[in-house]
Amino acid sequence: MKNQVVKLLKPLLDLEEDHILSLVETPPSREQGDLAFPCFQLAKQFRKSPALIAGELADKLPTEELAAAGFAKAEAMGPYLNFFFDRGQLAKELLASTVADQLADYQIGAGKTVVVEYSSPNIAKHFKLYHIRSTMIGQALANTYAALGYQVERMNHLGDWGTQFGKLLAAYFKWGNDEKIKADPLSELIHLYVKFHEEAEKDPSLEEEGRRWFKKLEDGDEQAVRLWQWFKDESLKEFEKIYRLLGVSFDHYLGESYYGEKMEKVLAELEEKGLLEESEGALIVRLEDKQIPPCIIKKSDGASIYATRDIAAALYRYERFNPEKILYVVDQRQSLHFQQVFGVLERMGYEFARRCHHIEFGVMKIEGEIGSTRKGKGVLLHEVLEQAIKKAEVIINEKNPSLANKKEVAKAVGIGAIVFNDLKQHRTREVNFKWDEAFNFEGKTGPYVQYTHARISSLLRRAGDLKIEPVTHAVYEQPLTWEIIYTLYQYPSVLVETVKKDDPSQIAKYLLDLCQLFNRFYAEERIFVDDQNEQIAKLALCKKMALVLKHGLSMLTIEAPEEI
Template identity: 45%
Template sequence: PFGIGHLRSTIIGAALNRMYQKLGYRTISINHLGDWGTQFGNLIAAYKRWGSEYTFAGDPIKDLYALYVRFHDVAKDDPTFEQQGRDEFRKLVQGDTENLALWQRFVDYSMQDFNRVYRLLNVEFDHLTGESFYRDKMGSVIKRLEEKHLLTWSEGATIVDLSAYDLPPCLIKKSDESTLYATRDLAALLYRRKTYDFAKILYVVGTAQKLHFQQFFKVAELMGYDWVKDQAVHVDFGWVKFAGEMMSTRAGKVIFFDDVLERAQSLAREIITRENPGVDNADWTAEKVAVAAIVFTQLKVRRNKDVNFVWEEALSFKGETGPYLQYTHARLSSLIQKYGKTLPDLGADFGLLGEEEKEVVKLFEFYQAKITRCAEEYETLILADYLLELASAFNSYWQRIRIITDDVELTRARMQMAFATRTIIADGLRLLGIEPLERM
C-alpha cells in the first residue's frame, strides 16, 4: 500500500527533478519499485494459506496488506512458515508458472493504486523499472565480481568483504543462490550507466538505508567503476512520524495515504466553508489544500530530520504551511482581478516605490539562486523557506499599506509588484508539487 512512509521519497525526488529541469538540465526520473524480493514469497505463502478468505474486489490493496501483516504475525512464532515464504520466492525466481502469475497479479494491484496516488500528488515518472526488471541482468554483475576476485563464502552466503573499509560485508547471494537487494542495485546502476550515460545519479531513499548505500557504492568502486565516487549520491531523508510514532509496514501500523488525505480533506473543507461559504468547487479545493498540507509538511523540513505530522499545524491557513502559501496566492489573485487592468505592466514606474515596497522587491532577485541551492544541496527546505519569507513579507506590507489608491501611477507600480509576487509563489509551489489556487 502507498503509506505516508512512501511520501517523502516520492515528493522529494519529484521536486528535485522539477528544479533540475527548470535549471536547464535533462533529467530522467525512475520509479525503482520494490517489486521483487522475499516479501513476494511471503505474500504468495500467505495467499496460498488464506487467500480464499479475501475477495480482492473492492480494495485489493487492503486485502494484500492484511495478508502481509498476517504472514508476519504467524511467522514470528512459526519459523517453518517463514521458511515457506523463502521457498515460494525461490520458486518465483526459478520461473514457477503459478507463482509468476500471482506475483504479476499482486504487482498490477499495487501499480493501479500507486498510479492513482501519483496523479493526486502531481508526480510523473519517465520510467517505472523496478527491481524485477533487473532479475535477468545479474549474471554479468556476478561475473564481474568474480573477475575482480571480490567474492568470498561466509556462513552460507556469498559476500564481498568490506572490513578494510570499516563496513560490514555486503551480501551478494543467499545460500539458496537467490540474489539480494545489493546485487539488484548493482545491476540497475550498470544498466542505467550504459543506457543513460548520466552525469549524476541521485538515489532518494530514507536514512535507514544509509549503510546499504555505503556498501553498494563501495562494491561498485571495487568493481572498477571509479566514477561512482563523484556521480552517485544517496539523497537520504528522515522518518515520517504520525502522532509521534514511526510507522512500520510489517508491524501493521502503516498509515495509508488515502486515510490521511481523507481526514485532511475533511478538515480542509470545514475550514474553507467557514472562511468562504460561497467558494466554488469546495470538494475540489479541499483536496488541493489537503495535498498542499501533506506535501509541504514533508518538504519544509530539512530532509535528514524526521517529520512529525500534526493535523492542526499542517492545515493552518496561517504560519509555515502549504495552505498559507495557497491562501496568499488566492488573495493576490483576487487583488489582481479587482485591479482589472492588464498585468504585467511594462510601463510601471518602479522609481515610485518606497522603502516599504523595496523590502518585498529585494527578495525577487534571490528566487533563481534559491532553486540553484536546492539542486546543489538536494534540499527542498531552501525553496520552502524562501516562499514563506516572500509571502510573509508581502502580507506584512499589505496589512500596513493600501495598494490600490487614487494615485494611478503608484498603484500601477504596486500592482506590478503584487503580480511578480504571485508569479514567483505560483512557480515555486508548482516546483514543490502544489497547486496554486485562484480562490479559497
C-alpha cells in the same frame, strides 16, 4: 549580477573567474549593499590589510563601468568591497521579466542528465503516510532540476522482488481466498502478510517455506510468477490513484524484478575481477577499505539480495543515460546499504559511483510512532489526503461559501497542506506528523502560501483592464519594497541552492519569507491610490510576486488557486 562583479574585478585581480565568483556573497542587510566581495584572501598577495585592499579596489572601479554593469556604486566597508544595485534599473528589468526569463541565465544543467529514484513503494502493500517523504522530496527535486535545464529521468524503483514475496506466496497457499483478494486486493494481501508473521512466531519453519517460494519465483516457476504478476498489477492500480491525487509522475516504472536477468552479468563481472568471496555459504564483496561490513551479493540459499539488484540497476542507468548524477531518495535507515552498493561499484572500477548520491531523509512518525506493515500498523496516505480535503472544504464553506469550483480548490488546499508540512522541514530531520499541526491553516503552512497567492490574484482582478507594466517610480527605492524586489531577484539562486543541497525546504522557506514580505507590504501600503503611476508600480510588484509564488509552489508540486 554576481557575474558582473566578476567581470569588474577580473582585470584587477590575479584570480580565476570561478574563484572570484565563489567568494562573492550577500551582505546580511541591504544597507550594507546587495553583493559583497571579501578581501581577506588577498592580504598575503598584496601585503596589505584587507580593509586597505577593499578601499583601493573601490577607487579603481569607474562610475561609468559600474553603471554599465547595473550598479549604482561600489564602496569599501572594512575588509569588504560592497556593490549596490541601481535599484530603478533592476526593478524595471525584473518586474518586466517572466520566471522563465529569470531562469534563462541559470540553466546549469543544460546538456546534462540526472536520474532521480523516488517513491519506490513495495507492491502488495498500502501507501502509508510515511511514504509521502520519498515521493514528494523526489518529485520536488526532479521538478527543480528540470527547471534548471537538466534532462531528468524520474525513476520509480518498485519493491517487487525479494524474500517477502516468497512469504506472501506461502501465505496465499495456506490461507488465501481469491474472492477476498479481488474485492479489496491490498487489504487482503496485507492481511495475509501480517498473518504469516504472526504464525511464523509460533512455527519458525514457515520462514523456510517463504524462502523456498521466493527461490521458485526467481527460478521462473509458472504458478509463482502468475500470482506475483497479479499482486503487482493490482498494486499498481492503487498506487496510480495516489500519484494522480498528488500530481506525481514518473518516466520509468522499473522494479527490482526488471534487473533479475542483469544480475548474472554483475556476478560474472565480480567473479572476473576477483572481488567475490565465499563466507558461510554466501557470496560477498569485502569493503574494509571503506571501513564498513562486506556487501552480501548472493545468499547461502542461492537467492539474490536487493544490494545485487541495486548494483545491476546502477549499471543499467549509467549505460543508458550516462547521468551527471543518480539520486536515491530513500530514508536514512538505508545509509549503510547505499555505502555498500556505491563501495562495490567503486571496487569494480566504475568512476560514476562518485556520481551516485543517497538523498537520505529522516523517518516520519505518526504521533510519535513509526508504523510497520509487518505488524499491520501505519496510517494510510489516501485516508490522510481525503481528510485534509474535507477539512479544507469545511473551511472554504465557512469563509467563502459562494466560491466557484469549491471541490477543486479544497483538493488543492488540503493536499497542499499535507505536502508543504513535509517539505518545509529540512529533509534530514525526523518528522513527527501531528494532525493538529498539519491542518493549521495559518502560519508556516502550505495554505498560508496559497492564500497569499489568492489574495494577490484578487488585487490584480480588482485592477480590471488597467495595463500593469513596470514603470520608474520612487516607491521601488523604499526599504520594504526594495527588500521584496531583491528577494524576487534571488529566486533562481534559491533553485540552484536547492539542487546543490538536494533539499526542497530551501524553496518552502523562501516562499514563506516572500509571503511575509507581501503581507507586511499589504498592511503598510495603500495599493489603489489616486496617483495612477504609483498604483501601477505597486501592482507590477504584486504581479511579479504572484508569478514567483505560483512557480515556487509548482516546484513542490502544489497548486496555486487564484481564489480561495
